[in-house]
Amino acid sequence: MNNEDFLRKTFTLATLGKGHTWPNPLVGAVIVKNGRIIAEGFHHKYGGDHAEVDALKNCTESPGGATIYVNLEPCCHTNKHTPPCAQRLILEKIKKVVICNLDPNPSVNGQGVELLKAAGIEVEHGILAQLGENLNEAFFHAQRNKKPFIHLKLASSLDGKTALPSGESQWITGPAARNYVHQMRSEHQGIVVGAETIRKDNPKLNVRLNQYSGIQPYRIIFTKSGKLPADAHVFNDELNHQTLIYTQNKIDFNFPSENIILIKNLSEAMSDLFDRKFISLFLEGGSRLATEFMREGLVQRVSLFFNPSFLGGGQNTLGDFGLEALANKPQLKQIESRWLEGDLLISGRLN
């Protein structure tokens, strides 16, 4: 196995923490001595051991003189729950550190590497850097832009319709696609919808998967008018303390004031959400809110479920978001497509 093989292994390990590390990134670590893996570790959950420390605890022999592979730069800051990893690697007499990405967090960003080098540890970084970024796309985006990463979900017929003129809209896609949406929900910190979706569909906005024991995401409701149905699920169920309302007007019903955030515009809401450590949000609609996010250039990933049918008239997935020339059309990149029983999922990065 070479450097790349060991780093790929850190990706696999890192992924085991999926959905539990927010707002931390997914990180895996492999410790290699004399060509043999002597320990593996990963960041299990927020507040728990970092991957390097987890691996060190799992060592089958002394890590002195070993090489550690880790997908993200070891931390050097102390403003958190765990001691800085760079310091720990020095203490354990690690000989070499191989990294995919420097930590984009301004309080690390190369300083971890500097600390290691100053202690005489050999450091290689930038290997499989793109794959490393892909693994933690939300984390990298959020750290660099001080805004949460927005993943927009759309579901429509092949002619881009979500509902008939009559308003009939449920069950455009089949059970496999709907189940996959719950999987996606579980991989985000929060689900974002507009007030209209609450009024029309009264969704539960939770993760409903067989034997799911993971974290339930926050529900983040956007409203301009402040008019919301007081009896909606999201304001009354057992997760209602995880419901946040971003509103441009006073709310017309009784809800804990700490969960209501008065904002002037989406941009202000994005800053507030980042300050609350939201780095990865799943925007499920409706069309009007999705269009607003598109207009502000706030969408980083789109996943579109197509049911292979045609509706003709009715509700569009997106409205006019102010595009003035085809040359500037938002274009999906790094596209993946797959069939979920009878429905086609297309997912890609937007910017």
Added chain:
Amino acid sequence: MNNEDFLRKTFTLATLGKGHTWPNPLVGAVIVKNGRIIAEGFHHKYGGDHAEVDALKNCTESPGGATIYVNLEPCCHTNKHTPPCAQRLILEKIKKVVICNLDPNPSVNGQGVELLKAAGIEVEHGILAQLGENLNEAFFHAQRNKKPFIHLKLASSLDGKTALPSGESQWITGPAARNYVHQMRSEHQGIVVGAETIRKDNPKLNVRLNQYSGIQPYRIIFTKSGKLPADAHVFNDELNHQTLIYTQNKIDFNFPSENIILIKNLSEAMSDLFDRKFISLFLEGGSRLATEFMREGLVQRVSLFFNPSFLGGGQNTLGDFGLEALANKPQLKQIESRWLEGDLLISGRLN
């Protein structure tokens, strides 16, 4: 090789006639004697030898006592350019005939088989029947329904838009997709568009492929008002004798009267086109005409080119075609999808 293998070979041979046999189907034939192929043949073009006769002419030894494999029932009618094939097979002392499909043409439909059996020839049919139908889907549809098979082409962004609100619409898809459209044109007898498309885009509606020497399809223009731009390409180029106008009102410019067909509705036009032996038409738009065809349930295949981008507002691929309940939505079947460089093609049968 078994029966199915030999029949699959007839499909491959049949396909060599693609685009040249209209209104006849694609047919291939293989003659097998003592387990060895002694001849192959196919229907090259309309008016030429049928596949069986072509194969008989290619025999490397006497076909007496041999088995012939042919994807479609040998003909028995004499109202055409070539003598009936069933009679010919009897004369050549063929021992056995293996067929995928009976000919749906009411003037054959099992009578060819009866003629062969009456002459003591063993006949097997119904093998790989679905694949045989797929190969000649337009022919089967047209013969059964006395209407041409309509293949609708759509091209849009992922949110189902073909143009910006400004009307800017050219080049939604890339060069590979546009080249593929020319390939598709070459596989149909006629290209159908509405008057609006002629007015707005003034398309040439011909096949433009490198070193293409095949048949150029007819151009079939639908108009309600009869108002058409007299200087449009399709009325003035070297193929203008192949331009037909189906109109609900008198045409307001000078064009050969035999190319102008006054109709009351689409259904009347479909009957007239079938009477003129059009069995396979490629409907390229615009949105309004496509919507009319959808409303009347006249579309049998849809090929949709998606550019993986979003436009937001603007022109929809389809308008309201009168769908009243999601349960009745037209659903694509037998779907194939493929990437053409950066664009996604989804193609399937509609009904």
